Amino acid sequence: MPEGHTIHRLAQDHTERFAGRPVRVSSPQGRFAESAALLDGRHLESAEAHGKHLFLELGDAWIHIHLGLFGKLGFGPAPAPPATDTVRLRLLNPEHWADLRGPTACALIGEAEKKAIHERLGPDPLRPADDPDRAWKRISRSRTTVAALLMDQKVIAGVGNVYRAEVLFRHGIDPYRLGKDLTRGEWDALWADLAVLMREGVRNNRIDTVRDEHLPGAMGRPPRVDDHGGEVYVYRRANMPCHICGTEVRTAGLAARNLFWCPTCQQR
DNA sequence: GCGTGATGTTGAA
DNA sequence: TCAACCTCACGCC
Numbered sequence A: 001m002p003e004g005h006t007i008h009r010l011a012q013d014h015t016e017r018f019a020g021r022p023v024r025v026s027s028p029q030g031r032f033a034e035s036a037a038l039l040d041g042r043h044l045e046s047a048e049a050h051g052k053h054l055f056l057e058l059g060d061a062w063i064h065i066h067l068g069l070f071g072k073l074g075f076g077p078a079p080a081p082p083a084t085d086t087v088r089l090r091l092l093n094p095e096h097w098a099d100l101r102g103p104t105a106c107a108l109i110g111e112a113e114k115k116a117i118h119e120r121l122g123p124d125p126l127r128p129a130d131d132p133d134r135a136w137k138r139i140s141r142s143r144t145t146v147a148a149l150l151m152d153q154k155v156i157a158g159v160g161n162v163y164r165a166e167v168l169f170r171h172g173i174d175p176y177r178l179g180k181d182l183t184r185g186e187w188d189a190l191w192a193d194l195a196v197l198m199r200e201g202v203r204n205n206r207i208d209t210v211r212d213e214h215l216p217g218a219m220g221r222p223p224r225v226d227d228h229g230g231e232v233y234v235y236r237r238a239n240m241p242c243h244i245c246g247t248e249v250r251t252a253g254l255a256a257r258n259l260f261w262c263p264t265c266q267q268r
Numbered sequence B: 001g002c003g004t005g006a007t008g009t010t011g012a013a
Numbered sequence C: 001t002c003a004a005c006c007t008c009a010c011g012c013c
Helices: A004-018 A033-039 A111-119 A132-139 A146-151 A161-170 A184-204
Strands: A024-026 A044-050 A053-058 A061-066 A072-077 A087-092 A096-101 A105-109 A250-254 A257-261
Touching (some): A004 A044, A004 A096, A161 A184
């Protein structure tokens, strides 16, 4: 489920439901029990996202959450259902509950630790103040593939396997192109596009990348609605015809993740 | 019921 | 480069 858009949406969801008042904090599973007891009853001051990291502010401390590949956060109206033994963290107020399961990280941290996390993350297209120049400085002198750079959270924060595949397709860039061979214009366009796509991802809570104006050759051929719920060009469409040119979408492993691209539409 | 894979990251080899 | 971690939904028997 989680690329950056999911986490920014979760920050919004927490703010709407919990911010500005006391919250009950518990860890039915027990693995966050000690910290939960310490935080229980505090006001939730704010919720913030940077890339795939979520921060919940409770008094002078933060809960740092990273969903990893499997983590999920579920919300619902009170009363909360009986907690099962996979619920790492439960937030509760008179109107709402939120359950966290399977996260890679759920930890109580202070301001200094939070700052350190921000510092090791690259700019995030969903954070308005973040500067794409910082990413460009690394990309433009890198001999690493663009595909790997886009997934490197130190370079750019929030992009995952779906947005990577889709944004490279939308800009006709071969994933194996090296960072140093990307033009400044291409990078600016990629960043701007990610900001638009991911912002829409936050709004819709899913990844849609297909635009009618990008489908001149696909009249009457509906884009695939992937299992993840969004409309995409190439992600998980291996061996299916490209929506634009009809060439079979290719797939390959790269750094332990599956890469998808159209060998005709995307150029070195 | 079992095996698999998934929008992620870390740390050891 | 690879294993480890965390959970759940799906396909196949």
